[in-house]
Amino acid sequence: MSSPELARRRWDLLVVGAGTAGLIGAQVAASLGARVLLVERDRFGGDCLWTGCVPSKALLSAAHAAAGARDAAKYGVHVGDVQVDGPAVLAAVRQAITTIAPVDSPEAVRASGAETATGSVRFTGATGAEVDGVPVRFLQALVCTGSAPALPEVAGLADVEPLTTDSVWDLPDLPDRLAVLGGGTSGCELAQAFARLGVSVTLVEAGDRLLAGEDPKASEAVTAALRRDGVDVRTGSTPVRVTGDPTGGRLHLADGGTADFTRLLVAVGRTPRTGGLGLAAAGVAVDERGSVVVDDALRTTNPRIWAAGDVTGHPAYTHVAGVHGNHAALNAVLGLRRRIDLAAVPRVTFTRPEVATVGEPTADPGPDRRVHTQPLRRADRAIAEQATDGFTRLVVDGRHRLRGATVVGPRAGEALAELTLAVSRGLTTSHLTGAMHPYPTYADPQWNAAIADFRGRLTGRSGRVALTALRLARRARLAIDDRRTGRPTGAGSGRPQIAIAASTSASAPEPADPLELMRPDSST
Ligand SMILES: Cc1cc2nc3c(=O)[nH]c(=O)nc-3n(C[C@H](O)[C@H](O)[C@H](O)COP(=O)(O)OP(=O)(O)OC[C@H]3O[C@@H](n4cnc5c(N)ncnc54)[C@H](O)[C@@H]3O)c2cc1C
């Protein structure tokens, strides 16, 4: 769009940044009839497409293919030496991006009715901004500028020109020896990917375990898997100095250890992209980390300006950014108050084993919580596929509602979908138990964990009383039937059963499945 046109109109919604949050925000707002301008300073599609989810999952799929081929002998399949063609692997990663890119392109956005522009946005006031110096007026704005890789302050780091998750995808070939700083989701996924592709990898994590936000048993499983893949995992290890140049160097660690590398990859977290945006001029506050402060409807401290995605400091996931973009657009354009619920945000680390989590932590739950764990070694599908590394753990509250879950193992992310629905909708283990699950699948462990919780209800005091009453009523009814038909009564039909039978109307329906009767919601 030309500069005069940008300046001439007054936009209903100026959307800043064409990552997931901005793309969805702009398209939803346009579909509601708003005059929308979406401005991106770099590439439409943002981190998820270019430097995040898409390339990392493409690289992991190549890595898992290589590992699967090496491992095939355990099924009696012999494939010989596995050769990894580094440039071809990286070209396939770029091809995945190229294939998906049109969906996020300016053309696709314009087809939804929004206008697009390329340039850097800076707010100049509460209802005004500039796009590369060209003034733009808006009724409302939506800030979706995302986050960037954080760089730690380590002496000598800049000298080796460290890779980040932004730049690692531009490598022409796989490095020989990679040191990865940070054992969070990015660090674990990329360390495993490169190791399985034949790179010698050292993973350095300052904290005492990998994936610190997950159940410690999940961290253990991933650490063990990475070590099996040949990754030199160093936890509780902080770099104090880096020596070398862009062709290679050495990490010096606080514990006196060292790690040599040809390339160093930094994956120690993210920083919100709020610098240079002019947010102060627009009356938009940021917190001490630089994240835009929003209320639960994604409104900033300027009631005409909204924010969505990573820049808010909410969990940094594409699905969060997408839901944010949708809700912010609805709230801005229609004046609704759609709120963001962070209690049931699912997340998946796509290592092998995969780690998928939702809701409350499954380790150290509160006193009114019960935990049910099912190891994968008891799941027939996992046994058949020789993939028994993992478990499913559910946290249930006093009313048997599912509050949290950790799934570790093959297809954990897919298995999590049902558990996310249960946590977000307050479903109970009887809902999970009552829905038939196909056998044999990796959903068996969660079904069995739910059944274990449900059985606990049956063996509790009220459960035992109810079951006894049903059993006795049934026996009495059979005894009456036998008397009516003149059949000899079987079990001596003692007084208690008759008493229960007598209190049961003759026309009363046959008692249903006792499990059904015991559902707290069976009456609704
Ligand atoms: C290695 C890696 C793997 C990941 N894997 C997954 C995954 O598997 N699943 C998952 O859910 N999440 C994953 N994520 C996280 C996910 O990528 C992000 O949460 C998501 O992309 C955030 O979207 P966003 O719209 O908030 O920001 P972004 O995608 O970062 O988009 C922000 C856009 O704003 C633009 N911009 C910034 N400032 C300005 C300005 N002043 N003017 C104009 N434009 C501007 C930027 O150029 C950028 O394009 C991964 C992240 C990384 C780093």
Ligand SMILES: NC(=O)c1ccc[n+]([C@@H]2O[C@H](COP(=O)([O-])OP(=O)(O)OC[C@H]3O[C@@H](n4cnc5c(N)ncnc54)[C@H](O)[C@@H]3O)[C@@H](O)[C@H]2O)c1
């Ligand atoms: N599969 C996915 O959905 C996926 C994949 C990658 C990233 N992401 C998103 O991106 C976010 C950022 O990921 P990330 O892994 O960069 O950050 P992270 O915050 O998840 O992990 C960073 C790790 O680096 C460690 N660390 C910090 N400073 C260090 C230092 N100087 N030396 C050694 N270790 C240090 C921290 O202790 C932490 O364990 C994630 O939280 C997630 O929201 C998602």
